[in-house]
Structures are given as C-alpha cells and as structure tokens.
Amino acid sequence: MSDTATEIHVDRDKGDFKYEESHKYDAGVGLSEKTIDYICDVKGEDDWIKEFRLKALRVFEDKPMPTNWATKDLENIDFDKIRYYLAGDQRAKKNWDDVPDDVKATFERLGIPENERKFLAGVEAQFDSEAAYSNIKESVGKQGVIFMGSTEALMKHPEIFKKWFGKVIPTGDNKFSALNSAVFSGGSFIYVPKGVKVSHPLQAYFRINAENFGQFERTLIIADEGSEVTYMEGCTAPKFDTATLHSAVVELVALKGAKIEYVTVQNWANNVFNLVTKRAIAHEDAVVKWIDCNIGSRLTMKYPGVVLKGKRARGEVLSIALANDAQHQDTGAKMIHAADETTSNVISKSISVGEGRSTYRGQVHMPKRLKGCKNNTECDALLINAKSRTDTYPAITVRGDENSVQHEASVSKVSAEQIFYMQQRGLSEAEAMSLSVNGFVNDLTREFPMEYSVELKRLIELEMEGSVG
Amino acid sequence: MNLEETAEKSISSAFEKHLAASDSTPSWWTEFKKDSFEKFSSLPMPNRKNEYWRFSNLKGIKIDDYSFGEHALIEDAYDLIERSSILCQHSGSYVFADNQTVHMQQAAAELREKGVIWCTLREAVKHHSELLRDYFMKQEADLGSEKFAALHSAFVENGVLLYVPKGVEVEDPFVVYNWATSADAAIFPHTLVITEEFSKAQIVEAQFSKNEADRAFSCGVTHLFAGCGSKIDYTLLQDYNEQTLGFQINSNIAGKDATVKTASVNVGCRQYRSETHGRIKGAGAHVDMYSLAVTDADQEIDQRTLQTHSAAHATSNLLFKNALQDSSKTIFSGLIKVDEGAQQTDAYQTNRNLLLSNKAEANSLPGLEIEANDVKCSHGATTAQIEDEEIFYMLARGIPRHKAQELIVYGFFEEIIDELSNESLAENARRIIQSKFQKNA
Numbered sequence: 001m002s003d004t005a006t007e008i009h010v011d012r013d014k015g016d017f018k019y020e021e022s023h024k025y026d027a028g029v030g031l032s033e034k035t036i037d038y039i040c041d042v043k044g045e046d047d048w049i050k051e052f053r054l055k056a057l058r059v060f061e062d063k064p065m066p067t068n069w070a071t072k073d074l075e076n077i078d079f080d081k082i083r084y085y086l087a088g089d090q091r092a093k094k095n096w097d098d099v100p101d102d103v104k105a106t107f108e109r110l111g112i113p114e115n116e117r118k119f120l121a122g123v124e125a126q127f128d129s130e131a132a133y134s135n136i137k138e139s140v141g142k143q144g145v146i147f148m149g150s151t152e153a154l155m156k157h158p159e160i161f162k163k164w165f166g167k168v169i170p171t172g173d174n175k176f177s178a179l180n181s182a183v184f185s186g187g188s189f190i191y192v193p194k195g196v197k198v199s200h201p202l203q204a205y206f207r208i209n210a211e212n213f214g215q216f217e218r219t220l221i222i223a224d225e226g227s228e229v230t231y232m233e234g235c236t237a238p239k240f241d242t243a244t245l246h247s248a249v250v251e252l253v254a255l256k257g258a259k260i261e262y263v264t265v266q267n268w269a270n271n272v273f274n275l276v277t278k279r280a281i282a283h284e285d286a287v288v289k290w291i292d293c294n295i296g297s298r299l300t301m302k303y304p305g306v307v308l309k310g311k312r313a314r315g316e317v318l319s320i321a322l323a324n325d326a327q328h329q330d331t332g333a334k335m336i337h338a339a340d341e342t343t344s345n346v347i348s349k350s351i352s353v354g355e356g357r358s359t360y361r362g363q364v365h366m367p368k369r370l371k372g373c374k375n376n377t378e379c380d381a382l383l384i385n386a387k388s389r390t391d392t393y394p395a396i397t398v399r400g401d402e403n404s405v406q407h408e409a410s411v412s413k414v415s416a417e418q419i420f421y422m423q424q425r426g427l428s429e430a431e432a433m434s435l436s437v438n439g440f441v442n443d444l445t446r447e448f449p450m451e452y453s454v455e456l457k458r459l460i461e462l463e464m465e466g467s468v469g
Numbered sequence: 470m471n472l473e474e475t476a477e478k479s480i481s482s483a484f485e486k487h488l489a490a491s492d493s494t495p496s497w498w499t500e501f502k503k504d505s506f507e508k509f510s511s512l513p514m515p516n517r518k519n520e521y522w523r524f525s526n527l528k529g530i531k532i533d534d535y536s537f538g539e540h541a542l543i544e545d546a547y548d549l550i551e552r553s554s555i556l557c558q559h560s561g562s563y564v565f566a567d568n569q570t571v572h573m574q575q576a577a578a579e580l581r582e583k584g585v586i587w588c589t590l591r592e593a594v595k596h597h598s599e600l601l602r603d604y605f606m607k608q609e610a611d612l613g614s615e616k617f618a619a620l621h622s623a624f625v626e627n628g629v630l631l632y633v634p635k636g637v638e639v640e641d642p643f644v645v646y647n648w649a650t651s652a653d654a655a656i657f658p659h660t661l662v663i664t665e666e667f668s669k670a671q672i673v674e675a676q677f678s679k680n681e682a683d684r685a686f687s688c689g690v691t692h693l694f695a696g697c698g699s700k701i702d703y704t705l706l707q708d709y710n711e712q713t714l715g716f717q718i719n720s721n722i723a724g725k726d727a728t729v730k731t732a733s734v735n736v737g738c739r740q741y742r743s744e745t746h747g748r749i750k751g752a753g754a755h756v757d758m759y760s761l762a763v764t765d766a767d768q769e770i771d772q773r774t775l776q777t778h779s780a781a782h783a784t785s786n787l788l789f790k791n792a793l794q795d796s797s798k799t800i801f802s803g804l805i806k807v808d809e810g811a812q813q814t815d816a817y818q819t820n821r822n823l824l825l826s827n828k829a830e831a832n833s834l835p836g837l838e839i840e841a842n843d844v845k846c847s848h849g850a851t852t853a854q855i856e857d858e859e860i861f862y863m864l865a866r867g868i869p870r871h872k873a874q875e876l877i878v879y880g881f882f883e884e885i886i887d888e889l890s891n892e893s894l895a896e897n898a899r900r901i902i903q904s905k906f907q908k909n910a
Contacts, residue, residue, distance in 0.1 A: 069520050352842075368828055383842035387809070392837040392848070397524070399831075401824040401854040410847035411839050 030080045033057065036182060039085045043151055043185070046158075056171045056181030063175040071328060073299050077273055082245055084183040084216070140200075144193040145229075147202055150218045153189035160191050164222055168251035168307070169279050177277040180216045180249040187217030187248065192227040192258075201230040201263070201449060219250040223258035223286075230261040232449065244272045246297075252280035254288050256310065261289045263452055267296035267459065270327055274300040279334070282342075284310030291448055292319040294329045295459050303361055305334030308342035308373075315344040318448075320441050320456070322463055323356030323388075332361035332394075333377075337403070341372040348379045349441050352388035353463065362394040364405055371402035379409040382440050384433070414440075434464035480537055481510070484623055487538030491626060495598050501606075505622035512616035521613025524800045524832045525771050529714070529740040534653065535686040537624055539567075541651040545679075546571040553646040555675055555706065555897040560641040561587040566648040566679075568627045568656050580639060586632035587643060590659055593630040600632065604663055608692050608720035612744040612773040617716045621657050621688045628659025631672055633699075635665040642671035642702070642891060649678045649685035649709060658689035664699035664727075671702040673894060676709055676717075678737070684712030687738075693721035693729060697751065700728045702890050708901050709737035711766060717743045723783070725751030732759040732889055734898045735770055736905045746775045749783045749811075758787040761885040761898075763878075763905050764797035764829075774803040776816055784815040790885055791822045792878050793829035802834035805848065809840040818848040823855065823881055825874065875906050 028035070036057060040050045065074050140147070146157060153161050171181040192198060223229050246268060254260045260280065268274055274297040280288040290304035306315025317333035335344035350358035360379045381390040392409045414436045422432035438445075438460055445453040484506050493499055515522040515530060543549075543566045550572045553564045560580065564572035576587040586597060593601045610618035629645045647658040664670050676687060687709060695701045701721070709715055715738040723729045735741060747756040762770045776785045791799040801820040822831035835848040855877050863873035882902060889895045 068518050368830070381837075381839070383839065383844070386812075386842050387840075388842050389840045390837065391839070392835070394833070394835060394850070395523070396833040396850055396852065397830065398822070398824065398833075398852040399829065400827040401829065402827060403824075404853035405833075405851065406853075407833070407835065407850040408847070409835070409837060409849075410845075411837055412845055413842045 029083055031057070031082070031084050031183065035084050039183060039185065042085070045154065048162075049154060052166070052171075053182050056178050059172045060175060060178035060182055063172070063178055065175060070301065071299065071330065073328065074273075077245060085185055140198060143196045143198075145196060145198060146189065146191040148189055150187040150189045150220065151185060157189075157191070160222065161189065161220065164220060164251065164253050166251075168253060168281050169249055169277050173277060176247045176275045177249050180218060180247050180277070184216045184218035184249065186215070187219040188221075188231070189219070190221040190229065190231065192223045192229045194224045195226045196224075197228040198230070201232050203232045215246045215248070217248045219248065220253075221251070221260060221262070222253045223255060223260050225255045226257045228259040230263065230449070232263040232452065233265075244269075246272055246274045246276070248276045250276070250278040252288055254280060254282045254286035254313075256283045257285045258283070259287045261291065262304075263291040263449060265293045265295070265452060265456060265459075266300065270296060270298050270324075272297045274302065276300075276302040278302065278304040280304075280306045280315070282306055282308050282310065282313035282315055284339075285312050286310060287314045287316075289316040289318070290333070291452075292317065292331065293452075293456055294319070294321045294331055295463065296327075297329075298326065299328045299330065301330045303332040303334050303363075305336065305363075306344065307336045307338060308344065309338050311339045311341055313339060313342045315342075317346045317348070318444055319348045320444055321348070321350040321358045322460065323350065323352045323358040324463060325354040325356060328357045328359065330359040330361065332359075332363075334363045335365070335375055337364075337366045337370060337373045337375070340370050342370075343373070344375045346375075346377040346379075347444060349382070349444055350380075350390060351382045351384065351437055351440065352390050353384045355385075355387045355389075357389040357391070359391040360393065360409070364394070364396045364398075364407075366398045366400070366403045366405065368399035370400060373403040375405045377405075377407040380440070381409070381411045382437065383411065383413050384437075430464065434461050437464055479533055481506075483537035487624060487626075490538070490540075492594070495594065497602060498594050498598075502623050505606075505619045509616055509619035509623055512619060514616065515613065519613060521773060521802070523802070523834070525742070526740060526769050526798075529769065532620075532655075532686055532714070535655040536653050537655045539654070540569065541567050541654065543567065543569060543571055543650060549646075549648050549650070549679065552677070553675070556642060556644050556673060556891065556893055558641050558893075559644045560639050562644045562646070563589065563629050564646045564648070565627055565658070566650045567654045570627060576643075580637070583637045584634035585637060585639065586630060588630055590628040590630060590661075591626065597630065597632070600663075601630070604661060604692070604694060606690070606692070608722060608746070608748070610718050610720070610744065612746060612775055614716055614718050614742065614744055617688050618690060618718050621659070621690050621718070624655070625657040625659050625690070628657070629661070631660075631662045631670060633664045633668040633670045636667050638669040639671070642673050642894070644673045644675070646675045646677065647687070647689070649683075649687060649713060652683035653685070654683075655686045655688070658687065660689075660691040662692070662701055662703065663694045663696070664701050665696045667698040668696070669700040671890060672704075673891075674703070674705045676705070676707045676715075676737070678708075678710035678713060681710045682712065683710070684714070684739075685709065687713060687715045687717075689715075689717045691717070691719040693731070695721065695723045695727035695729045695754075697725045698727060699724070701730070703729075703731045704889055704894060705731075705733045706898060706901060707733065707735045707737055707741065711737065711739050711768060713738045715741040717741070719744065720746040720748065721756070722748045722750055723754035723756050725780075726753040727751060728755045730757040730759075730888070730890075732885065733761070734901060735760065735762040736901055738768065738770070740769045740771070742771045742773075744773045746777065747785055749776070749778045749785060750780055752780045752782045754780065754783040756783075756785040757888070758785070759885050759888050760789045761882050761902075762791045762799060763794075763902055764791070764799060765794040765905065766797060767795065768797040769799070770797075771800045772802070774801075774818075776803075776805045776818065778805070778807045778811040778814045778816060781811050782813045783811070785817070787818040788885065789820045790882060791820075791831060792825060792881060793822065793831055794825045796826070796828040798830040798832070800832040800834070801850070802832075802836070803848070804836040804838060805846050806838045807841050807844055807846060811841045812843040814841065814844040814846065816844070816846045820850040821881075822852040823878065824852060825854070825878070875903075878906070879903070
C-alpha cells in the first residue's frame with residue numbers, strides 16, 4: 001500500500017471560482033496611518049475608534065513576528081503588498097432581493113441556497129469587507145437579539161459594544177490581533193439578552209474575492225445571563241497565485257449561566273494565511289464551546305481559548321484539522337482556569353495527507369489558590385502518507401494540590417489490515433481509506449450540528465479522493 | 470562596564486589561570502578548550518526568546534560569583550571516601566572532590582587484560598588521546614544549554630572514561646562519586662562511556678554535597694556511546710544540598726540493536742537543570758529514559774528531554790515522575806522526534822506529577838514531531854494530587870496523615886525504582902527519597 005500511497009491528487013478546484021470584482025472603495029496597497037485615516041473616513045467612524053486603530057497600528061509595528069516558536073513560513077507574508085480595505089457597497093443589504101445576482105450565485109456554489117434562509121435564524125454573510133446582506137428573522141429580533149455587522153453595531157449600539165470591545169483580546173495580545181485592531185472591518189456582532197435562548201443557529205459565510213486582499217473581520221458575541229446562542233461560520237475562498245492574508249479577531253463573552261457554541265468550518269484556498277485570534281470569557285456557570293474544523297488555507301494558526309473566570313464555568317474545544325500538500329494546520333486550544341471548580345475539555349484530531357503538516361499547540365493554566373479544577377486533553381493524529389508530518393506541543397502549568405489535569409496524545413497510521421479487510425469486501429482502496437478517516441473523526445463530528453457534520457464528511461471524502469490509488 | 474561584562478571578565482581571567490595551570494599537551498586538548506571558552510563567551514545567557522527556557526527561573530542562573538578553576542585543599546577526604554558507599558559490589562570506582570581525585574579503585578586485572586579502560590579524564594588525555602579525540606564532547610548539546618556545555622568543555626579537567634571493547638560483558642557496575650566540598654566551588658563532573666559491539670556495562674554516578682550549608686555550582690556532562698548490539702545501563706543519583714545550582718547535560722547514542730537505559734534520581738539543588746537527549750541512530754535499538762524527582766521548599770527542577778528517532782524499527786520509552794512539596798516547581802519538557810524514514814518507530818513519553826502542596830507548581834510540555842507515517846507514538850501527562858480516599862483508607866487503619874502521604878509517594882516512585890538494575894542501588898534511591906521526606910517531617 002505504501003507504494004501507491006505516495007502519490008496525491010486532490011481536487012482543489014471545488015472552491016476555486018471567482019467573479020468580476022468592482023469595488024467602490026479601495027484603500028490601496030500597504031499599511032500606514034493614511035490607510036487608517038481612509039478606512040475611518042469611508043466608514044464615518046467616531047474619533048475613539050480612529051484612536052483605537054492608530055494605537056493598534058503602532059503596537060503592530062513594534063511587535064516582532066512570533067517566529068521564535070512558530071513556522072518560518074510567516075516571514076513570507078509581505079505586509080506592503082496587501083490591500084487592507086475594500087468594499088462594494090457601504091450599507092449591508094437587509095433584503096434578499098437587493099443582493100446582487102453574482103453574489104447570490106457565489107452563495108449557491110457554496111451551498112447556501114436561498115430557501116435555507118428560512119431555517120436559519122438570521123444570516124450575515126460577508127463578501128469581501130462588508131456584509132453583503134444581513135437578515136434577522138423577525139422572531140429573533142423580537143426577542144431583543146441584536147445580530148448585525150460590527151461596523152453597523154459600532155454606530156448603533158456603542159453602549160454595549162464599547163464595554164467588551166477589545167477586552168477579551170487586547171490589542172497587544174499578539175502581532176496579528178494588533179493588525180486586526182488597526183484595520184478591522186466586517187464581522188458579526190451579536191447580543192443575546194438575559195434568558196433568551198436562540199433556538200436556531202446564527203450563521204455567516206465569509207469569502208475572499210480579491211487578489212492580495214486580506215480580510216480582517218472582527219466578531220464579538222455577548223450572551224447575557226442565562227442566555228444561549230449558537231453561531232456558525234464557514235469559509236471557502238477562490239485560489240490565487242499570490243498569498244492572501246486573513247486575520248480575524250473573535251471575542252466571546254458568556255455572562256453568568258450563559259451558553260455559547262461557536263462553530264467554524266474553514267476551507268480557504270491554499271494560498272491563504274489564516275491567522276486568527278479567538279478567545280472567550282466564561283463567567284459563573286457559563287459554558288463556551290468552540291468547534292473548529294480546518295480543511296483549507298496555506299497556513300492556519302488558530303488556538304481558540306477560554307478564560308474560565310467564574311465558578312463552575314466550562315470551556316470546550318473540539319477541533320478537526322486536515323492538512324494536505326503545501327498546507328500547515330497549526331491549531332490548538334488555550335484553557336485559562338481562573339476560578340474554582342472550573343472544567344475544560346480539549347479534543348483535537350488531525351489528519352495529515354501527502355506532504356501536509358498538522359500541529360497541535362495547547363496551553364492549560366491553573367494558578368494557585370484554586371480548587372476543584374479539571375482539564376482533559378486528547379490529541380490524536382493520523383498520518384496517511386510517508387511524507388505526512390505531525391507535531392504536538394502542549395504546555396500545562398498546574399499550581400496547588402487541589403486541581404487535576406490529564407493529557408494524552410497519540411500518532412498512528414491507518415492500519416493496513418483495516419484497508420485490506422475492506423478491499424476484500426469490494427471497496428476500492430480510496431473508498432476504504434476515506435471510510436477509515438471518517439471513522440477516525442466520527443466521534444467528534446457527532447458532536448457537531450447535523451448539517452455541519454454532513455458537510456464535513458463530504459469535505460473529507462473529497463480530500464481523500466485520489467489520496468491513494 | 471556593566472555587571473554582565475564584569476562577570477564575563479572574572480570567568481575569563483579564571484580560564485586563563487586554568488589553562489596556564491594545566492598540562493599543555495596534547496595540543497588538540499588545549500585548542501579545544503580555548504575554542505570552547507570562546508563559544509561560551511559568544512553564546513547568550515538563557516532568555517525568554519528561547520523556547521527551551523520557557524517556564525525556567527532565569528534569574529536563578531547566575532554563575533559569575535563561583536570560583537572557577539580553583540584547586541581547594543580537600544581536608545576530610547577520608548570522611549568523603551567513607552561516605553562514598555552506595556554500592557557494596559562494583560567493578561571499579563572513583564571519588565572526586567571539587568574536581569580532584571581523592572580515591573580510586575581500578576578495574577580488575579581480568580577486565581584490564583580484556584581491554585577495558587576505566588580511568589580519569591586526565592589519564593585519558595595522556596594515554597588514550599586518540600580515543601578521547603573521537604568521543605570527547607562529540608554529542609552536541611541542543612536542548613538549550615549549549616552555553617553551559619561550552620563552559621563545561623572549557624573548564625573540565627577530571628571525570629571518568631569507561632571503555633568496554635567488543636564482546637566484553639561487565640557484570641558489576643562501575644561507580645563514580647562527585648562531591649562538592651568547598652563553598653562556591655564550581656565543579657564539572659564528566660562521564661564518558663563507550664561500549665563496542667555486543668559488549669555490556671553498567672555505570673552509576675552519584676552527585677553529593679559535603680555539607681548542607683556551602684553552595685556550589687555543578688555543570689556536568691554524561692555521554693554514552695552504545696555500539697552495535699551493546700548494552701549500557703546508567704543511573705544518576707543527584708543529592709546536592711539545596712544551596713547548589715546544577716546543570717546536567719546528558720546525551721546518548723544508540724547504535725544498531727543497542728540497548729540504553731538511563732535513570733535519574735533528583736532530589737537536590739536549589740535550582741537544577743537536566744537535559745537528556747536520546748539519539749537513536751541504529752535500527753532495532755531500544756532506549757529507556759527514567760527519572761524521578763522530589764522537590765521541597767522553593768526548589769526548581771527543570772527537565773528537558775528529546776528522543777530522536779533517526780533509524781527504523783527502534784523503540785524508546787520515557788517515564789518522568791515528580792512529587793512536589795511546599796513552593797517548589799518542576800518543569801518537564803519532552804519531545805519525541807521521528808525523522809523522515811524512521812518507519813516502524815514505537816515511542817512513548819509519560820510525565821506524571823504529584824502535587825503535595827497548594828503552592829507547588831508543575832509545568833508539563835510533552836511534545837511530538839513526527840515525519841514518518843508508519844509509527845506508533847504517544848505521550849501522556851497528568852498532574853494531580855493524592856486522592857482523599859487513599860488517605861482515608863490509611864487513616865482508618867491507624868496510619869497518621871503525614872505517614873500515609875509518605876507511603877503513597879514511595880509507592881508512586883516504586884515504578885521507577887523497580888527499573889534500577891541493582892538492589893543496593895534501589896535501596897539507596899529509596900533512602901535518599903525517604904530522608905528528604907523525613908527532613909520535613
């Protein structure tokens with residue numbers, strides 16, 4: 001089997017389509033104070049936002065690249081060749097009929113048919129920088145749920161937005177969160193009032209459609225006491241020759257007893273640098289669950305975190321990464337325990353195909369004086385071909401004698417016996433491989449919302465097609 | 470001139486003195502020392518930019534106020550020799566006090582006739598220069614302490630060489646004692662073991678302090694070279710006093726079908742940095758790496774390990790266990806690296822930390838870097854405390870709480886002690902652990 005398994009042919013065309021671009025606003029190439037002036041002017045932002053951006057720009061310029069621990073591939077990002085702001089039309093569309101036809105066609109290919117809207121509680125899809133349309137189902141709006149683009153929210157609800165904006169992830173957290181803070185545009189803003197349980201998931205699809213264009217969306221979700229919300233994001237992007245940068249910041253705040261579930265399926269084209277900072281604060285009895293799937297991109301660096309700030313708070317990260325040729329999925333999780341009886345769970349599964357490389361980086365921190373804190377971490381890696389690569393780098397700090405942590409990781413390949421067994425029963429080698437890989441991630445995909453687990457299964461089948469034989 | 474420059478200068482003049490005092494032949498030896506000192510001076514001190522020093526107490530690493538290259542008068546050598554008694558039966562022994570030989574027992578005539586070499590580094594430089602040239606400091610330090618390995622090479626003047634020729638099997642272990650005796654002493658224990666094809670040897674190294682009060686700086690290196698089909702079993706008992714700053718840079722190379730077992734028992738030092746690199750270079754090799762540490766007060770024991778699999782069909786297994794009391798801190802940072810082509814590798818790494826105080830801190834960084842696909846690798850790390858049920862069980866049987874806790878910790882370590890190949894060594898390891906607990910009782 002090893003002989004046949006060295007050749008990899010993957011159909012990368014599935015997200016590889018683009019449409020004519022016409023941008024009314026274009027901040028040009030490169031980043032300087034002028035770029036920020038331009039963005040602020042176009043958006044008509046308040047002075048405090050402009051100051052926030054300018055301060056972030058200085059932090060960004062001062063911070064070194066994290067190449068002492070991260071991959072050297074980061075050095076290939078040329079910040080002077082990136083467009084930091086582009087927008088088709090400044091105002092988000094509210095009505096499906098107003099959405100341009102070519103945008104509709106894009107969504108059709110992505111698998112968001114018009115009628116799906118009826119099921120979804122509200123839709124906020126991003127086409128380049130600004131939301132192409134946003135629509136909240138009336139019933140959800142009546143409950144007091146605010147779901148809109150972050151630009152719009154900054155104008156309309158500064159009293160809620162400002163309180164948490166940049167508080168979970170400070171500007172200086174890392175170089176890319178600083179970059180995002182300087183040039184952010186787009187992204188979602190959700191506020192769920194006390195006790196409101198949003199029955200349908202809120203959803204946004206993102207897509208890049210301009211060469212050399214980075215997308216810097218900023219998402220903030222606040223779930224007030226006792227509320228519940230699920231947010232889903234999925235991305236595909238067309239393929240281009242030069243690298244594209246995607247650097248989002250996602251902040252979640254789960255107040256007392258609230259529940260937030262954040263689902264991502266990331267399938268950027270594999271020229272995209274996907275450097276995302278995601279973090280949540282969980283107050284007393286709150287639950288935050290990150291579900292994260294990384295299929296696409298050239299390099300993804302993303303370590304969703306939960307700061308467990310209140311008693312009995314719980315944080316979870318469930319992640320699946322698939323790294324194919326020329327891809328590096330550098331993902332992981334951070335669990336910062338800061339109150340008694342907080343619990344966290346991290347389950348990470350990665351699959352490396354061809355010359356793909358997947359990396360798990362984790363951090364679990366339990367300071368002293370806490371008691372009854374528990375963490376469980378499991379990382380499993382599957383290596384398909386001889387040149388596939390995987391790394392695991394967890395860091396665990398525990399102080400005090402009343403907390404416990406367990407961490408386990410394993411690396412293996414699909415057993416030749418399994419493949420042989422299935423081939424004996426008439427399956428092709430590729431089918432058998434695909435079935436095995438789906439089996440490997442099955443106990444995780446079961447945890448996902450139904451439609452995502454189906455979509456993911458399809459994506460894995462697609463990736464595994466042609467990986468053998 | 471800033472503080473660091475002054476420090477460099479004082480070490481630099483100590484080095485000049487050291488060089489002038491030692492024999493200038495052979496020339497390669499002197500050249501090597503000069504190059505090493507230059508390397509030491511050019512490399513930066515550990516800093517936060519280096520991932521290998523993550524979580525370490527960098528402020529605790531100050532070496533400039535120790536006396537380098539001094540030859541203190543060893544006053545109570547007889548007492549030290551008396552106390553150098555962890556093994557009743559051995560194939561040969563050396564007792565060093567502040568780098569100076571105070572006692573030796575040579576290998577049996579029968580072994581010497583077979584070509585076994587058991588001598589000090591000083592003798593090896595004179596009589597086995599060619600052998601030393603091929604093996605001395607030939608395993609690069611690559612886990613963060615490159616600067617200190619260079620410092621070791623510059624100042625090292627004593628230590629042991631054990632060479633076992635092809636096919637010779639030595640049953641009883643060789644033993645070497647490194648004593649830190651005078652205040653502010655800087656000592657450089659060096660242990661070099663070479664086993665040729667199908668030979669077998671056991672070696673035990675003890676690192677002790679003469680008293681509890683005088684601080685010292687110990688910067689040791691142990692290199693093991695296990696030739697094709699040979700077996701090396703190495704045990705280190707480190708029980709310096711708790712004023713001492715210690716570095717131990719260990720590395721081993723396992724050739725085809727070789728078996729290497731290393732075990733460390735670490736209880737001493739104010740701050741101790743241990744680096745262990747197991748290099749699996751031959752197919753079919755098997756490497757075991759064991760360690761246990763007991764910490765108390767504000768001790769820090771910082772362990773970095775690497776298992777590099779460069780050849781196929783090899784196995785390695787690592788188990789590091791730490792029990793922490795008071796405000797002490799441990800770091801375990803381990804990596805399994807499987808190179809491309811090292812198929813059918815079987816590698817494991819486990820770190821278990823037992824927190825016995827609410828102020829202790831255990832850091833665990835177990836890592837994997839896998840570039841071959843047909844492998845079985847896993848790691849596990851747990852940090853927890855003694856379960857109330859276990860204590861309750863013993864309390865109900867009339868065992869007082871502190872005693873119950875002690876017994877559970879002894880049980881926790883038995884898994885490692887069982888792996889020590891020699892019963893009297895195991896007893897000594899138990900005694901060292903117990904006396905550490907009794908000190909606090």
